[in-house]
Amino acid sequence: xxxxxxxxxxxxxxxxxxxxxxxEGYIKYTAYSGKSSVASPPNENxxxxxxxxxxxxxxxxxxxSVYQQLQNKYVTRVQTDSDGNxxxxxxxxxxxxxxxxxxxxxxxxxxxxxxVTYFNRSSYVNVKEDLEKISWNITNEKKNIGDYNCTKAxxxxxxxxWVVWFTPKIxxxxxxWKLYGLPxxxxxxxSENLDFMFKxxxxxxxxxxxxxxFEFPVEEENMLSLEEYLKTNQQKKDKYLKYMETVxxxxxxxxxxxxxPEIEK
Amino acid sequence: MKKLVYLSAxxxxxxxxxxxxxxxxxxxxDVTVLQKKTVTxxxxxxxxxxxxxxxxxxxxxxAGAGCDAATS
Numbered sequence: 001x002x003x004x005x006x007x008x009x010x011x012x013x014x015x016x017x018x019x020x021x022x023x024e025g026y027i028k029y030t031a032y033s034g035k036s037s038v039a040s041p042p043n044e045n046x047x048x049x050x051x052x053x054x055x056x057x058x059x060x061x062x063x064x065s066v067y068q069q070l071q072n073k074y075v076t077r078v079q080t081d082s083d084g085n086x087x088x089x090x091x092x093x094x095x096x097x098x099x100x101x102x103x104x105x106x107x108x109x110x111x112x113x114x115x116v117t118y119f120n121r122s123s124y125v126n127v128k129e130d131l132e133k134i135s136w137n138i139t140n141e142k143k144n145i146g147d148y149n150c151t152k153a154x155x156x157x158x159x160x161x162w163v164v165w166f167t168p169k170i171x172x173x174x175x176x177w178k179l180y181g182l183p184x185x186x187x188x189x190x191s192e193n194l195d196f197m198f199k200x201x202x203x204x205x206x207x208x209x210x211x212x213x214f215e216f217p218v219e220e221e222n223m224l225s226l227e228e229y230l231k232t233n234q235q236k237k238d239k240y241l242k243y244m245e246t247v248x249x250x251x252x253x254x255x256x257x258x259x260x261p262e263i264e265k
Numbered sequence: 266m267k268k269l270v271y272l273s274a275x276x277x278x279x280x281x282x283x284x285x286x287x288x289x290x291x292x293x294x295d296v297t298v299l300q301k302k303t304v305t306x307x308x309x310x311x312x313x314x315x316x317x318x319x320x321x322x323x324x325x326x327x328a329g330a331g332c333d334a335a336t337s
Contacts (some may be wrong), residue, residue: 037313041304052309075309079328081321082303112320120335122310233325240334244314246328253318255327260311 022053024061025205027185029173029176031069032197033212038258039078047194048261052076056101056176056198059213060185063108065174066214070100095122099217103178104171105131112178113216113223118233119259126218129226132157134181145187145200153182161192170205175265196262230264308332 034048044048056069064204074090102115114127136157141152143165150165164175168184176198188195202253224232241257248255304323306328307313312335316327 014323035307037307037315038315039307039313060266078305078307078313080305081324083321092304117311120309120333149330237312240312243328244331248316248318248327249335251316251318251323251327253316253323253327255317256315257331258313260313 011105023206023211024059025170025172025203025207026060026209027058027174027187027200027245028056028202029042029056029198030054030201031176032199033263034195034261036195036258036261038256041078050076051122052195053203054100058174058176059209061170061176061209061214062106062172064106064214065180066105067103067176068104068213068217069177071097088241097124097125097139102217104214104216105174105180107131107173113220114131114178115216115218116229118236119262120236121260125229125232126216126220126223127226127229128220128223129170134179146203148187150187151184158263160195160263162189163192170203191263196263233262304328306332308335308337 031054032051034042035050035052036042036048040048040050052072053066054069054072056067058065058067060066071093073093073096075093077089077091079085079087099115101117103114104113107115110131111238112129112131114129115124117124125212132158134156136153139152139154139169143150143152145165145167148167148169153164153166155162155164162179164179164186164196165188166175166182166184166186170185170187171183172185173181175182176189177196179186179189181230186198187200187201188198237259244255244257299319301317301319302324303315303317304321304324304327305313305315306325308331309334312331314328314331316324316329316331318324318327
């Protein structure tokens with residue numbers, strides 16, 4: 001009796017394990033964020049002229065998904081002057097962070113936990129918000145991305161107009177950043193003005209994902225609400241502008257500051 | 266008639282003296298326009314600063330301060 005029970009339990013555990021593994025996967029994206037700064041103004045079409053290019057990975061299972069985007073270890077510094085000199089250099093990032101940006105979407109509990117930076121892309125902060133439903137408009141347009149036939153969908157979300165391509169062949173409602181909620185995984189996404197783009201780099205389904213990848217990588221304390229985060233970010237920008245005006249006055253000059261586009265408005 | 270001639274001559278003399286006086290008060294001055302210098306610095310940290318001042322050094326100090334201040 002005991003042996004039969006143990007064997008049954010073992011078979012169940014094995015099946016459950018296989019089921020779990022078959023329902024997990026990852027998608028790697030190349031993530032582009034436009035600079036559109038004073039040093040890198042938009043091109044003649046109004047789209048960003050230069051991008052910061054990073055790698056992001058989306059881990060997913062039926063219950064949740066985690067998108068992690070790593071910081072580059074180097075930053076590109078551009079210096080120009082009114083004599084026409086131009087210098088572009090790669091310099092090591094002083095405060096490189098090994099975790100980077102993380103977005104955990106928990107569908108069971110209906111929230112998103114985010115580890116994000118303020119405008120300076122250096123100081124990290126944790127944010128908790130409700131998992132807001134995205135009103136997608138699914139079109140009839142199709143295109144192939146890799147081996148997958150994808151359908152185009154659009155939505156206005158977090159202050160930007162998004163265009164995405166998803167495939168029902170991967171039946172998970174997942175996507176990069178905070179994008180989700182389509183009947184298939186999003187393999188490509190971009191904001192209409194191309195400030196932000198996510199393009200498929202690699203995917204593997206099923207894949208064995210370490211369980212810690214589905215956990216929020218830092219302690220869930222000192223969580224800000226989204227409103228608090230956006231307010232603090234604006235306060236930090238205002239403080240920065242004031243400081244820079246003071247520096248300019250002390251040097252009998254003037255200053256022009258431009259912030260990079262932010263994904264969430 | 267004679268009175269009119271005297272009056273005209275007096276008026277002419279007065280206006281000439283007036284112009285001479287104005288010319289004396291406005292001597293030619295050499296004006297040098299100081300070209301402001303601009304340095305633009307994008308540190309890759311979320312902001313880009315363009316400093317303008319009398320010298321490149323000051324302009325660079327303004328722009329460079331942006332890199333440090335943004336990350337602090």
